[in-house]
Amino acid sequence: MKQKLFTVGPVEMYPTTLKVGGEQLPYFRTQEFSDLVLGCERSILSLADAPQDSRAIFLAASGTGAMEAAVINSLTSSDRALIVVGGSFGERFCEICDDAEIPYDAIRLDPGTSLNPAILKSYDLGSYKALLVNAHETSTGVLYDIPRLGEVCRKYGLLFIVDAISAFLCDALSMKSMGIDMLITSSQKALALAPGLSIIVLSARAINIIEQAHVHSHYFGLKKYLLDGTRGQTPFTPAVGVLLQLSDRLRSLEKLGTYALVEQSAARANYFRNLVKDLPYKFFADHPSNALTALSPQNGHSAYDIYEILKDKYGFVVTPNGGKLKDIVFRVGHMGNITYEDLNALAVAIKEIV
């Protein structure tokens, strides 16, 4: 059965992306390839609304690799981080810090709920070097109040590290106006490319910290990437194929601009939510991202069973949850090459199952 992906990555890819994926790859230690990478960096900086003197780094790794790189290049065992934890991707920041022996405090939230800024008052905010947050906690669909958290970071001098893996181009993010120092994203989300490429956009402050850092990982030592990146190269073989797809995709995204892309995502998310709002499902996130809609069945059905029926009977692949949320939530991704007709068809199928 032909499948349609309503997943959170890989997502439905665009025809030109697939075309690039089917082409012979070039050798990459050339001026032509350097120019392509430099062009990607310029576009990404623009789409992230990055402040002057920012840089973007391209890693051959999945998003978790980029999260780890961001953390270990900015924090040491002498520092302390504050981490917002509302699901498995917040936990991932904790696990990264645990393994790297970086002290932290976690603000743990009930799954599906956003952060009440009043909670922050109970923390000695001046004692932290950095605030780590997933702009969108992808496991529950919650979008945090990044502008508000940015204000807090600015006030207390915290480095603001934002995992925007699934929020980038879906939700309104501006490094400049929100004071983001490190913005992390990945190829297989709203960019709708193959997985294997992650991107970290760095403010001048973050760059300065990286340049002073003594990092124990060779592969994730970002100083080398900054240096080689000035001439459009990477210290190690990059994900050449995904970078070619990125270059192709950025040409069309850049024309639209971040604002229009976020508007599109919001319209798509709202359209789908309207289609299903009267069905026996609860919207799981109290403050949802445009990237996906997390649905919690209210009629006794298992969320995982619904995922399986949609996949096996209709060919619609939504995203199941794991762990404690397995039977409670499934997620309908809105990223990638999806049309309103696709959303209609999915909503009809969900209605039939109910």
Add this chain to the structure above:
Amino acid sequence: MKQKLFTVGPVEMYPTTLKVGGEQLPYFRTQEFSDLVLGCERSILSLADAPQDSRAIFLAASGTGAMEAAVINSLTSSDRALIVVGGSFGERFCEICDDAEIPYDAIRLDPGTSLNPAILKSYDLGSYKALLVNAHETSTGVLYDIPRLGEVCRKYGLLFIVDAISAFLCDALSMKSMGIDMLITSSQKALALAPGLSIIVLSARAINIIEQAHVHSHYFGLKKYLLDGTRGQTPFTPAVGVLLQLSDRLRSLEKLGTYALVEQSAARANYFRNLVKDLPYKFFADHPSNALTALSPQNGHSAYDIYEILKDKYGFVVTPNGGKLKDIVFRVGHMGNITYEDLNALAVAIKEIV
């Protein structure tokens, strides 16, 4: 101008690989994808001639990431490694150990020369936990005597960690008969796929060490990969597209078997070397790998200039060297979808330049 790659990765890809690269990617947290990954693991174990109870791990990273993962999962700052360094990829093992603060001694060789086993007698071999070597030092074309080094490791109880990134399927390697504990390879070499996927094949001894290890990297903590790999999954989003290409490619490679593949590579390398043996070039490696031929011009020409002329005038992309060897050596890769006609045409072009 249409280009033909005689590079060391990415290399000329096969039509079926390109076809897979142009197809929509599936969601990967499914039984279908797990089965595909388990099938890849079985084939890789077979092609590596891995001993019983070995496992293969798939990382979304370039080869250096896999080298680092192998090192930090098996060595700590209380151990000492012995590293064979005959070029920039031997140096890379040193840099990885430097950053991870793992003590080591380096056996430094003149570029282009292989290791004389007699040298080993001057080292207190029982004092090392592991021997680290690039089976093929890709920067110079030298193939080391892996069977001999394996004997030494066996005799002194050293863990034998072999970077086979560019040797796998080109040169005769058998984990079983050569006592290799960790064999590292990468997607964009003889496998002729897109870059971004690396593989580590682990002996039972290596697995046992990994399971006891306390690793400071979350992304490269291999224990998680071993655990999730038992059901064909990875802890983080894998390079889904490259894994699909791998699965496709392994189906044809497996039919041939390692022995036939190495024979093919040897025949191709010998054919090319015969074509150019009377030209004013020195074969740079005293004991060459089948993966490539490193040529050093003897008539005063700069190797880098020849690379540029071949690329710009003929569309033949050989691999230039960097650093001190930039003007001294260029490398003609023999991996991937290259025919004898291609080698003839390249040899004619090289003759014309002379």
